[in-house]
Amino acid sequence: MSSTSVAQPDSNKAVRGNGAAAWLAAERASSQAAVSPVVDLQRLEQIGRDLLIAIGEDPDRDGLIKTPNRFARMWREFIQYDPGTIDTTFSFESFHTDQMVCVSGIPVFSLCEHHLLPFRCEVAMAYIATEHVLGLSKFARIAQKHAHRLQVQERLVHSIADEITATTDSRDVAVLARGEHLCMQMRGVRSEGLMSTSVMRGLFRSTDAREEFLTLALGKKNGK
Numbered sequence: 001m002s003s004t005s006v007a008q009p010d011s012n013k014a015v016r017g018n019g020a021a022a023w024l025a026a027e028r029a030s031s032q033a034a035v036s037p038v039v040d041l042q043r044l045e046q047i048g049r050d051l052l053i054a055i056g057e058d059p060d061r062d063g064l065i066k067t068p069n070r071f072a073r074m075w076r077e078f079i080q081y082d083p084g085t086i087d088t089t090f091s092f093e094s095f096h097t098d099q100m101v102c103v104s105g106i107p108v109f110s111l112c113e114h115h116l117l118p119f120r121c122e123v124a125m126a127y128i129a130t131e132h133v134l135g136l137s138k139f140a141r142i143a144q145k146h147a148h149r150l151q152v153q154e155r156l157v158h159s160i161a162d163e164i165t166a167t168t169d170s171r172d173v174a175v176l177a178r179g180e181h182l183c184m185q186m187r188g189v190r191s192e193g194l195m196s197t198s199v200m201r202g203l204f205r206s207t208d209a210r211e212e213f214l215t216l217a218l219g220k221k222n223g224k
């Protein structure tokens, strides 16, 4: 149950001074490269079969015959998720405003890269609009895009913030994710718990915008 605010990336000794920016640039490159990853369905199916054998199952018994194929298709569906248009054909409306735009309560499923087990996050995103206004549905697409890969929650919020910055030109961006991780709930400590990660950039780091964002992002849940 950590709350990270602008968590620093793993230290990279080759990068000095601007490590976070370099890390985010690398993230952006890798996330863009991951838009259409190649998934080897045949190999996945073999792995599914091998997995069953490795845990002492008979892959040819009733009930498991089609499991390797389902396993392979499940991975393909997850990895080759198509978020639709989010960066190249944004429909911007152009007007000048300092208004905060906040979208909260967007649920996404992702897979923890340490255990390959699902985690479910509720994501809230905000930015201070300058010239470009992001269509509301794009927020969900951006969140889904970055959830559909092997992830850690800390990187998920950074990737989402990075993409909102890239597409809106706003330096004032906030992202909060609250996640339930099966790797924590069904194994290990077997404990219920919400993990919160956040990124606060620009005005969200120090001004009232941060408070306003957190109120909007968390307000609905506080009443529960």
Ligand code: ZN
Residues within 6 Å of the ligand: 112, 113, 114, 115, 116, 117, 181, 183, 184
């Ligand atoms: Zn995990």
